[in-house]
Each structure stands twice: as C-alpha cells, then as structure tokens.
Amino acid sequence: MIHLDYRSRMVLFNLLLYTVTFALVVFFAVEGIWYSSVSNVKTNIEESAVNTELLVEQQTTGAAAVTDRITWFSSNAQQVAEIIGGYSNGVVYLYSLDGTPLNRNADTEPTNFLKAEYEKCADSDRSVFSIRTINGQDELFFMTPLEFENVRIGYYANVYSLSYVSQLTNYVVIILLICGLAGLIILTFLIIRFANQFIQPIKDLTRISKEIDNGNYNVVIQYKWDDEIGDLTEVYNQMTQNINSVIMQLKGERERLGSVLASLDDGLIALDQEGNITASNSYLKTYFGVANAKTIYDFTYQSFLRDIFDSLKRHQNYISEEVECNDRILLLTGSPIRQPGLEENYMIIIRNITSTRRIEREQQKFISSVSHELRTPLTTIIGYTDMLKRRNVQDPKLLESSLATINREGHRLVRLVDDLLSASRLDNLEFSVRRTTISLDVLLHDVVDQMRVKGWQKEIEITYKSEPDLPLILGDYDRLSQMFINILHNAIKYSDKGGIIDVILTGEDGWLAASIRDYGTGIDPAQKDMIFSAFYRVEEDRARSEGEGGAGLGLYLVKQIAEKHNGRITIDSKVGEGTNVTIRLPVLEADGTQKENGNA
Ligand code: ADP
Numbered sequence: 001m002i003h004l005d006y007r008s009r010m011v012l013f014n015l016l017l018y019t020v021t022f023a024l025v026v027f028f029a030v031e032g033i034w035y036s037s038v039s040n041v042k043t044n045i046e047e048s049a050v051n052t053e054l055l056v057e058q059q060t061t062g063a064a065a066v067t068d069r070i071t072w073f074s075s076n077a078q079q080v081a082e083i084i085g086g087y088s089n090g091v092v093y094l095y096s097l098d099g100t101p102l103n104r105n106a107d108t109e110p111t112n113f114l115k116a117e118y119e120k121c122a123d124s125d126r127s128v129f130s131i132r133t134i135n136g137q138d139e140l141f142f143m144t145p146l147e148f149e150n151v152r153i154g155y156y157a158n159v160y161s162l163s164y165v166s167q168l169t170n171y172v173v174i175i176l177l178i179c180g181l182a183g184l185i186i187l188t189f190l191i192i193r194f195a196n197q198f199i200q201p202i203k204d205l206t207r208i209s210k211e212i213d214n215g216n217y218n219v220v221i222q223y224k225w226d227d228e229i230g231d232l233t234e235v236y237n238q239m240t241q242n243i244n245s246v247i248m249q250l251k252g253e254r255e256r257l258g259s260v261l262a263s264l265d266d267g268l269i270a271l272d273q274e275g276n277i278t279a280s281n282s283y284l285k286t287y288f289g290v291a292n293a294k295t296i297y298d299f300t301y302q303s304f305l306r307d308i309f310d311s312l313k314r315h316q317n318y319i320s321e322e323v324e325c326n327d328r329i330l331l332l333t334g335s336p337i338r339q340p341g342l343e344e345n346y347m348i349i350i351r352n353i354t355s356t357r358r359i360e361r362e363q364q365k366f367i368s369s370v371s372h373e374l375r376t377p378l379t380t381i382i383g384y385t386d387m388l389k390r391r392n393v394q395d396p397k398l399l400e401s402s403l404a405t406i407n408r409e410g411h412r413l414v415r416l417v418d419d420l421l422s423a424s425r426l427d428n429l430e431f432s433v434r435r436t437t438i439s440l441d442v443l444l445h446d447v448v449d450q451m452r453v454k455g456w457q458k459e460i461e462i463t464y465k466s467e468p469d470l471p472l473i474l475g476d477y478d479r480l481s482q483m484f485i486n487i488l489h490n491a492i493k494y495s496d497k498g499g500i501i502d503v504i505l506t507g508e509d510g511w512l513a514a515s516i517r518d519y520g521t522g523i524d525p526a527q528k529d530m531i532f533s534a535f536y537r538v539e540e541d542r543a544r545s546e547g548e549g550g551a552g553l554g555l556y557l558v559k560q561i562a563e564k565h566n567g568r569i570t571i572d573s574k575v576g577e578g579t580n581v582t583i584r585l586p587v588l589e590a591d592g593t594q595k596e597n598g599n600a
Helices: 006-060 066-087 108-124 163-213 228-263 283-288 303-313 354-391 396-427 440-456 477-493 540-545 554-564
Strands: 091-095 128-134 137-148 151-161 267-271 277-280 319-325 328-337 345-352 436-438 461-466 473-475 500-508 511-518 568-574 578-586
Touching: 006 066, 006 091, 006 137, 006 151, 006 163, 066 091, 066 137, 066 151, 091 108, 108 128, 108 137, 108 151, 137 163, 163 228, 228 277, 267 283, 283 345, 303 319, 303 328, 303 345, 328 354, 354 396, 396 554, 436 440, 436 477, 440 461, 440 477, 440 500, 440 511, 473 477, 473 578, 477 500, 477 511, 477 554, 477 578, 554 568, 554 578
Parallel strands: 461 500
Antiparallel strands: 091 151, 128 137, 137 151, 267 277, 267 345, 319 328, 328 345, 436 473, 500 511, 511 578, 568 578
C-alpha cells in the first residue's frame, strides 16, 4: 500500500471533495436543463393541440350536427395540420376516431410508433406523453383527444425532436467541464498553497526537533500568522529558548567545575556505581598515560585504581594507599560521595608525593651525614683527651702532637658548623642576597691575597691576572668572597705540593668570567654532576687524609651562591691534569640592571 504524506493526503482529500461536488453540480444542471426544456416543449405541444381545437371550432361554427364537424375535420385535416404545423415546432399528426391518420405530412415511421400512443390515449381518454430514442435521437411523442362540447372528433398527435435539448445539454456539460477543469487547476493550486502554509510550520517543527536532537538549541521558527499554528510555534520557540538557557547554564557550571578540576594540584576521578567516570582532570593522563578514559576499567594496567573502587563499593569509607607508578610515588585516597536522594558515587584523589618522599629521604641522609661528620672529630677529640687524662702523658712530643690533633679536629668542627650554618641560611627562603655594586677585580685580589697564605703551607703559588677596566657587578661581597674561597680551598686541597694555581678574570659580552685553574688530581667526569650535592665527596679517604678534609659542603655552597647571583658555573677537569672552575657573573648594565637568566 502506498503511504502518502500528510500534505498529499490533504490535497487528495480536497480534490475528491471538489470532484464529487462538481459531478453533483453537473448532474443537477443537466437534469434541470433537461426537465425545463422538456416541460417547455410539453406546454408548447399542448398549446398547439388547444389551437387545433380552436381552429376546428372556428371553422365548424354553425354546423348543425356533430357528424358535420367530424366530417369537416376528416376532410380538412391536411389543411388544419399545415396551419397548426406552421407555428408549432415538430410535426403535427391528426387522426380520426378509429385511429386512421388524416394528414399526409407524416412519414410512416413515427406514425407506426404513434399507434401505441393512440391506443393508450383512446383507452384512457387522456393525453399521453412519451420519449423514445429513434436512430439515436430523442423524440417526444404526444397524443391527445380533440373534443367540442364534450364530443370527440378525432386525435391530435405531435412528434417533437429533442435533439436541440440534447445539444444544449452537451454544451452545458462541455462548458461545465471546461469551467470545472479550470476550477480544478485553480483549486489544486490553492489547495497546495494552503496545504503548504499549514505543512510548513509542521516541517519547521520537525526540522527544529531534529536540530535539538543534534544538540543545537539555538533555533527559532519563523511564522507570521496569529493563529493556532502561530501559538504552537510560539510555545515551541519559548520551549527551545528555555532549554537553551538551561543548557547554557549547565555548560557554564560544567566549565566552572572543569576549571576547578583543572586547577587542582592533584589528580581526581569521580565515579558512579558502574565505574563510569563522571568527572576527572588531566593528571590522569600525566600519571597513568591514559587519555579520555570513560570507565575505571579503561585503566588496564592500574589495577590499584580498580581495587580502591571495589573496596568503596563494598562500603569501605576511606582508603589510602601509596603506590609506585611510572617513576612516581603516588598517594591514592578513595572516599564515597553521599548525597541525600542520590545514588552513592565515589572519588579517588591521586597526589604526587615523589618530591615529598625524596626530600624526606634527603633530610634523613642529611641528618645522618651531619651526625657522622660531627661524630668523627668529636670521637678523635674525646679519644685524645681520655688518653691524656688516663696516661698522665709526660712526653712533651706526644703531648704536643695530641694537642695539635685535638686543635685540628676542633677547627674542623668549627668549619663544619660554619658551613652548616651557611648552607641552612642559603636554603632558607627568607635569605636574600645583600646586593651592592662591587668590583670583582678588587674582590678577587682580596681573596687571592688571603688564600696565598694558605697555599704557602703546601708551597703552592697562586697567581692572579685580570683585564683592565672591567665593569662592575651587583652582588653580596661576603657571599661572593666565600664562594671563591671555597673554590680556591679545593684547588689548594687537591693540588700537589709545590703546585701552581692561576686565577684569571676576563670580560665576556655582558658577563665577567673568573677562572680558578689548578694542576692537581682532577675530577672523574662521572662525578662532575654530583660534586655540587651537599655532603658529596669523591673519595672519603682522600679528602680526610689531607687533614683538612671538608664535609662535602664546599661546592654545594658555591652553587647556591652562584645561583643567587644569576651566575653560571663551568667545570673543566681531567683526572691527573687538574681542574679549571669558571664562574660567570652578569655585569651591571648602564641602566642598573643585570641578566636574569643565568643558570648553574
Ligand atoms: P669538600 O668540602 O669535601 O671538599 P666539596 O663540596 O668542596 O667538598 O667538593 C666535593 C668533591 O669535589 C670533593 O670531595 C672533591 O673530590 C671534588 N673536588 C672539588 N674541587 C676539586 C678540585 N679542584 N680538584 C679535584 N677534585 C675536586
């Protein structure tokens, strides 16, 4: 079965209505024309019968007997028929009382047909009308008795062709058909327009409903008429507008929630009962390498997340767990989200505690290093003092060497405590470098002079050269002095007896470069990056055997001070050939500023 759309059905229904109405109109029009034409003809024919009677009466006035009139009628029938026929349409026939045709102008065929009419008329004493189709033409047959003073003298008959009535009816049908066709065309056009006007808003509603289904709520139906459809479209527009504003509100809320989640420093997953992720942030990708996860089961390799989810579903209230994942230590905390009237949901927070744990480890290492460093000289001091006390030493040589050791270890303790204090002050965030305008040339002169005395103890010569007219720098004089003292201290410490140390200061595009070159033991390239860590020493015994072994804080302090001055440190060293430590510091620009991008 063909399924027609609403519009086509509407058009077809209207056309059907029109066709039925039109057929009825045509039928009644034709019937009306036919009826009125035939009754006109009837009246005319009846009038012609009356005229015949009148004519006969006129002609026979004064005739004595009825038979005279009948005789006159029979003998003058031809003439009467011609006179009457002259002003009557159709052919007039006159018959005698016994049914014999009296006039000649009749052809035989109608006369034969009229026999039956004659019999009916003679039997009933009344006029007879009948319509017959002869040779495809409608013919009206009429017969009536002719009477004077209630005496019958014969019969009058008339055969009238109804062809002109049929013709008229045909014309009418043709005209009606032409008009009907034109009406049909006009009506079809109007119906289609009318249907379109009704259908368009429905089409618009359908289109907009589809748009809404696709998530576009920013749509309006245009309809200009103030009718029922107009009311419907208005309600619809209002509805989409409301939905749109609610959706915008929800979007805004979601964006706000998204930005809150994004600004968190921790990873977060919110889950429903089925394990679907209802909210999350980008840390999930950072920590687990899983992007666009939809459910907890998308974390294939992170079974710990599923375990927490399963425990929460088993109504455990709070779960905290530390896991190692992709070189990170993560603290996972799971808890349920309960809201009255809503299904229980769950939340897992993931915190990266790698650096916290590392700092804790560093601190522990630092404390044990410090304890160890303090303990070694103290043990020596206590050992020697115990020995002196117990043995009551008289030998001046032994006494002197013992006191020298106690003194040296005491100094080592003081140095260690000084270094620790400096390191803790530099670590402290509140520490700030007291910057003044200084000449690095003057500073290095002072430091070299100071350290020369120390070098002489190992017969080491320290030279100093600088370019003339070097620009000034901005820095903390004491800290920078301490930095260069530490470097020179190491250079002396790791140089052989009788060696040379060259200190050179040069200017380089925006920087001052101070190099401290020694020709001592050198540093293994594998150790180069570690020597700046606190308490790091390449060889425990080597430094200690020198009697002035540090605690591994010297270069750590150098690095801290250089960083605070936006400086850069470079170390070139070869084992057995010596070490060249270069410190670059930004010069003071004419406008009083200096480079900020230095890195150690
Ligand atoms: P320490 O106070 O023990 O000297 P530092 O932090 O100053 O500690 O130095 C760390 C390590 O770097 C030292 O143990 C040493 O092995 C190495 N080092 C530093 N400077 C030099 C140098 N000029 N020549 C050779 N080795 C050096």
